[in-house]
Amino acid sequence: MGLRCSRIPRHSHVRPHGPRPGPVPAEVFPLPTPPRSSRVPASTNRGGPPPQRGGPRPSGRPPRPPVRRKKPRWAMRAVTALSVVVLASAGIGHAVLSSLDSDISRFDAFKDMKNRPRAGDGMNVLMVGTDGRDEITEEERRKYRLGGAPCHCTDTIMIVHISEDRERASVVSLPRDSYAETPGHTDRTTGEHHKGHPLKLNAAYAEGGPQLTIRTVENMTRVKIDHYLEVDFTSFMKTVDVLGGVRICTVQPLKDSYTGLDLPAGSHTLMGGQALQYVRARHLDGASDLSRMKRQQRFLAALIDRATSSGILLNPLKFRDVTRAVLGSVRADQGFGTDELLTLGRAMRNFSPSSSEFTTVPIGQMGYAVKGVGSTLKWDPAKSERLFDALREDKPLAAPKPRPKGPAPVRVPVDPKQIRVQVENGTRTSGLGKRVDDALAATGFRTTKAPRNAEDRAVGRTVVAYDPRWDQSAKSLAAALPGSELKPVKGQGATLKVIAGADFEKVAKVRPADPPQESGTVVRGDEVVCGEE
16 A cells, blocks of 8 residues: 655755775774663653753753664665764764764754653664665666655654663564554644554655654554654665675575575675665565564674674774765764763664664464555554563563574574474494484474484494485584585485484584574574674
């Protein structure tokens, strides 16, 4: 269903000129680490309106630092927006950030808002992506299949929660086709006053701009939004290029004729254009938007890893170049200023992929039909309430996972839980079949738990026999059996066969390369970045 879109004025962009400067002596830009501020209530009137944003703060209260489907056609705006927060994590000097302040277009996103949710601990940023691409060249449009003129519609909506101790970021995607109900408002296009009514979540922006979007999200989640960032993707490719590219790994080839993405299996450093294709692709498999959300999570985590581990952010002038590429297309609320960004950056200097977690609002009903609106996604009420409770209470979205001992598990294209295995003993060693069966089951494979003897009892090298239709499952199983031989057997069916040979020593730990696709699943950043090579 088409949605009305309003044009957003184009903003000026400040660009760095001349050759990129080298490192600057530390004494020029001192990087002290400030003490953590004491925890104070976010509002003295828990149910009422917040203090005027951008104005004087109550006496004695330290300044509060800020920080950020079903078919988001331009999903990379979420990545660009989160970069604004992540790229502050080195604690860059005030002079550098002050020089960037004018790059951000500001407006009063919270004007006259009343009856808002109670403020909790930590900080919540609503990040909204639009499809502006005014400065992308015609050659780039053709090469990366970027289409025609932008409509400046909202395609990506996310809540980014930064914990009170500034040691965790929780990113919650709100699918654009989510069923929503607006509060009463005035249509910003027609000037007509509307009572509250149902619509798709992204249509709130078309009717009432940022304010109606914020009010609708707050009504749906009961999470108070502290800051608002609106980003288009014009600067996305430049940002990735200034960073020197972002490393992405894939265990399967990725080819999408719509975006032009064509990546063989393996590790790749994506520059701006390819990164754009990677996060836009929707036609790689039947999972469509679910698989794209996984790639968005992977890219966000990889960008955090690149920004925080490469030393880029420890060079103030390099940081300036990167941040300038990002901020050129950002609109923010009036309270999102240099001091807030600086305070947050210093507090988050030890941020890493393991500090971030990603999820999508749990969906209870796909294709929920609404008269006059169309097919929507209805959230699961109980699961989504638990999710937003965690944000309000400043808690992790999922219980911490114990770190495995020993070597990291090998990433495989198919989840072992989906692979059925029959084990056979191909030697005269008594009990070998049961030992292999038990070890595979402990790693997650669905073994028959009934190992048997093979016809040939003189097998030297362990064999994985498989029907060619299940070749990806066979590769996953072979990865758990180092040195094994893959043997295609037409007509064998879905059950794979392991014939344990005299060379068998152990079963290696494996895990699926991609996080689960179900909405509501929480993944940590270090679970989706590339492993060590």
